Structure formats: C-alpha cells, structure tokens
Amino acid sequence: NAGVTQTPKFQVxxxxxxxxxxxxxxxNHEYMSWYRQDPGMGLRLIHYSVGAGIxxxxxxxxxxxxxxxxxxxxxxxxxxxxxxxxxxxxxxxSYQALDRGTYEQYFGPGTRLTVT
Amino acid sequence: xxxxxxxxxxxxxxxxxxxxxxxxxxSSYSPSLFWYVQHPNKGLQLLLKYTSAATxxxxxxxxxxxxxxxxxxxxxxxxxxxxxxxxxxxCVVKGHNYGQNFVFGPGTRLSVLP
Numbered sequence: 001n002a003g004v005t006q007t008p009k010f011q012v013x014x015x016x017x018x019x020x021x022x023x024x025x026x027x028n029h030e031y032m033s034w035y036r037q038d039p040g041m042g043l044r045l046i047h048y049s050v051g052a053g054i055x056x057x058x059x060x061x062x063x064x065x066x067x068x069x070x071x072x073x074x075x076x077x078x079x080x081x082x083x084x085x086x087x088x089x090x091x092x093x094s095y096q097a098l099d100r101g102t103y104e105q106y107f108g109p110g111t112r113l114t115v116t
Numbered sequence: 117x118x119x120x121x122x123x124x125x126x127x128x129x130x131x132x133x134x135x136x137x138x139x140x141x142x143s144s145y146s147p148s149l150f151w152y153v154q155h156p157n158k159g160l161q162l163l164l165k166y167t168s169a170a171t172x173x174x175x176x177x178x179x180x181x182x183x184x185x186x187x188x189x190x191x192x193x194x195x196x197x198x199x200x201x202x203x204x205x206x207c208v209v210k211g212h213n214y215g216q217n218f219v220f221g222p223g224t225r226l227s228v229l230p
Binding site for chain 1: 125148150152158159160162165206208210217218219220221222223
C-alpha cells in the first residue's frame with residue numbers, strides 16, 4: 001500500500017512551458033484534490049474530484065486543468081507556466097461517503113515547482 | 117461557507133513548557149476538524165481529528181485538542197514541548213455535506229527553544 005504518490009519531486013520550467021504533475025493513490029478513495037502551498041497562506045485548493053469523471057474548481061483554478069479518468073489517478077496540468085505558479089504542490093485523497101467514518105485526507109510528498 | 121482562523125502565525129516556547137496553538141472556525145453545519153503538522157521540507161501528517169464523538173481528542177506525540185462549539189474553537193495543546201515539535205501546524209475544517217471541501221487555516225509556526 002503506497003498511499004498517495006506524486007511525481008516529479010522537483011521541477012524547473014521556463015515561462016510558457018506546459019507540464020503535468022502526476023498523482024496516484026491506491027486506497028480506493030473517491031475524493032482527490034490538488035493544493036498549492038505558498039508561504040503564509042496555508043494550502044489553497046486548486047481543483048478537486050469526488051469520483052472518476054467528476055471534477056470541479058477550487059479556490060485558485062486559473063492556469064490549471066485536471067481530469068479524472070480512473071479512481072486512482074488525478075493529474076494536474078499547467079497549460080502555460082507563469083512565475084506566479086512557483087509553489088509547492090500537494091495532492092491528497094480521502095473517502096467521501098459518510099458511512100466510511102470521518103474522512104481525513106492523506107497527502108502525497110509534494111512537488112516543488114519553480115517557473116523562471 | 118467555511119473558514120478557519122489561526123490566531124498566531126508564530127509561537128515560540130521553551131523545551132519542556134506547555135504548547136497552545138489556537139484555532140477558530142466558522143461552519144454552517146456541524147463540522148469535522150483536523151490538525152495537521154508539517155516538518156520543514158516534508159509532507160503533511162495528521163495529528164488528530166474531531167469526529168463529533170468525544171469533545172477532547174487525543175492525537176499522536178502527546179497532542180490534544182478540545183472542541184468547544186460555544187466558542188467555535190479547536191485549540192491544540194501539549195503539556196511539554198519537545199525540540200522535535202518544531203514545525204508548521206495547520207487547522208482544517210470540513211463540513212459534512214457531500215462534496216464539501218477541506219478548508220485550511222494559514223498555519224502556525226512553532227519554534228521550540230532549548
């Protein structure tokens with residue numbers, strides 16, 4: 001049971017480049033989400049998904065796309081990188097249904113992205 | 117709408133003295149509440165969670181939190197700080213409605229002085 005995995009761990013992009021951050025979980029969680037972490041701002045929700053084929057925007061979705069074709073995978077795409085997207089990105093997953101108890105989130109190790 | 121306020125951005129204590137990290141929340145419904153810890157350059161680890169059962173919640177590494185509905189608070193405490201407790205701590209709220217998201221507070225950085 002690997003939990004939540006993220007790749008890559010580190011990435012440097014030039015302005016205008018695109019890339020995909022990968023996230024996978026092996027716990028059969030319905031809910032998956034992407035956050036960015038910036039100093040003094042906690043974690044801010046970018047996009048989330050409550051199941052395969054269902055995604056929605058969070059607090060800071062501009063410049064990012066997601067899709068959820070399987071329960072396990074939830075990739076985050078940067079369409080045209082900008083210096084303002086320099087951040088640490090965390091993927092997380094949790095159960096969604098109330099009958100599974102109180103559902104804390106499990107986090108991946110993070111991806112540190114620098115856009116120059 | 118839900119929100120979380122962490123009243124102190126930075127708390128500094130001496131080793132062996134008590135720790136108090138404050139969290140107040142706003143939620144339309146009876147929420148779930150969590151505390152996470154993040155050590156430097158690491159991921160987030162769950163310390164404890166409130167599940168609407170007991171109002172005093174015990175977590176890992178000697179941490180506790182008490183849910184006080186009348187004060188809309190969920191403060192984190194530890195009787196005696198250890199050097200290894202130095203980290204960033206996040207209070208998180210989630211409503212019970214299907215699809216409601218987790219909302220993070222801005223974090224409190226805990227420093228432990230020798």
